[in-house]
Amino acid sequence: MRLLSIAALQTSPVARDPAATLRLLGERVAGVRDLSPGVQLVMFPELHLPALPPPLELHGHAVDLAVEVPGPLTDELGAIARAHGVWLLPGSVYERAEGDRVHNTCLVFSPEGGLVARYRKVFPWQPHETTTPGEGFVTFDIPEIGRMGLCICYDGSFPETCRQLAWMGAEVVLQPSLTTTSDRNQEVVMARANAIFNQLYVVSLNAGAPTGLGRSLIVDPEGLVRLQAGDGEELLTDVLDLDAVTRVRESGTAGVSRLWEQARRSLEPPFPLG
Secondary structure (H helix, E strand, O other): OOEEEEEEEEOOOOOOOHHHHHHHHHHHHHHHHHHOOOOOEEEOOOOOOOOOOOOOOOOOOHHHHOEOOOOHHHHHHHHHHHHHOOEEEOOEEEEEOOOOOEEEEEEEEOOOOOEEEEEEOOOOOOOOOOOOOOOOOEEEEEOOOEEEEEOOHHHHHOHHHHHHHHHOOOOEEEEEOOOOOOOHHHHHHHHHHHHHHHOOEEEEEOOOOOOOOOOOEEEOOOOOEEEEOOOOOEEEEEEEEOHHHHHHHHHOEOOOEOHHHHHHHHOOOOOOOO
């Protein structure tokens, strides 16, 4: 069986204090490891480490809080992942790129501490987010388990995002989010829809109050909600059976609709964004 034990922390940063937030992240990873010794992947919300204050202030922070990737912050995050032997997705950071560009970038570290994936948000929430859009989608492999796809918050509002990740082989989409607006209800629907359309798992992790509106959820390959959080601080733990992705794609959602198998037969690659 291909099982992935995951811990998704619906939490808030120490507002306006990135250094304290980083220290607390390390403590929380240690706490999760103690609570669930078999956990393999630990995940935090979008823009957790920049420690944006509530209510979310979107303007004027990105340039001031941007960091180099790789750099001192990624060194510290890699050390946390290595110390606890987990795959670590610490949310996203503001990444200082070439010229004066700043990206909203999701990072992933292996249990050995290596930076194994860096994804720049393709669909910033325009016009409110001023970060530069990324130019491609990203997956990474957990050996002997399966392939993960990365997207960030508003990316999930575009069907092309999860479809492209599925086309790239993703069986789980990890979606750190930071939603403070009243359309979180719609995001919950879209998480389920993206899981149904592509017959894969979706982990939509929002920040908890007071920074975000919470309501994080884990959706299975048939679109059924396995776990859903409230609006405050909460830890979601689950064990995902990636063989269920194979089963649903071969036998069909509810045993009848083989969406992904038909898409692969009917649509010409490269698809959809080649």
